[in-house]
Amino acid sequence: MSGERPKRPLSAYMLWLNENREQIKKDNPGSKVTDIAKKGGELWRAMKDKSEWEQKAIKMKEDYNKAVKEYEANGGTDTGAGKKRKSKGAKPVKKSKKKETSEEEEEEDSE
Template sequence: MGERPKRPLSAYMLWLNENRESIKKENPGIKVTEIAKRGGELWRGMKDKTEWENKAAKMKDEYTKAIKEYEANGGTDTGARKRKNKKDKPAKKSKKKETSEEEEEEESD
């Protein structure tokens, strides 16, 4: 049965992968972490992203078809990362809030 198809890259990631080398050339000695930061700045500044958005949309369509095919051939979501619903998480109690309520009670005594 083969592996589950990988999720497609976003328009930004497609663009960044293609422009990573030119970012390195324009910024000699740039750190790996700074490449993505600089890439993000350049991406936000771009006016026309249609080329990349179209490529990403095409990849998403191909992914959707591949997933349907995968599931039709008996593939399941087992082993795939599953997102938990916010409802599933226990509510967090804010210690700050508890402290202030306790302080108020002490002050009013």
């Protein structure tokens, strides 16, 4: 790994859809991408036994969790995602503190 955080694993539905998309296209020639996705959703909901796909998804999630632990153990962090969230919340607080400081400084200067 070159410092990239592991990508989140696919859901059971997405694993199934990726394997069955071509067949759905063949069964529904001339369909748009949105129609293929809609048909895929209908077929998935109608399936009685999804255990094969659910087991694959569980395995992928376990592999992902292991990869994330290794990534974090090797110095990788979530700073990219964390910074974005923190900066949004922190900016207004800093601005208000600056205003208070500048007002106090103005008051001191006028005395």
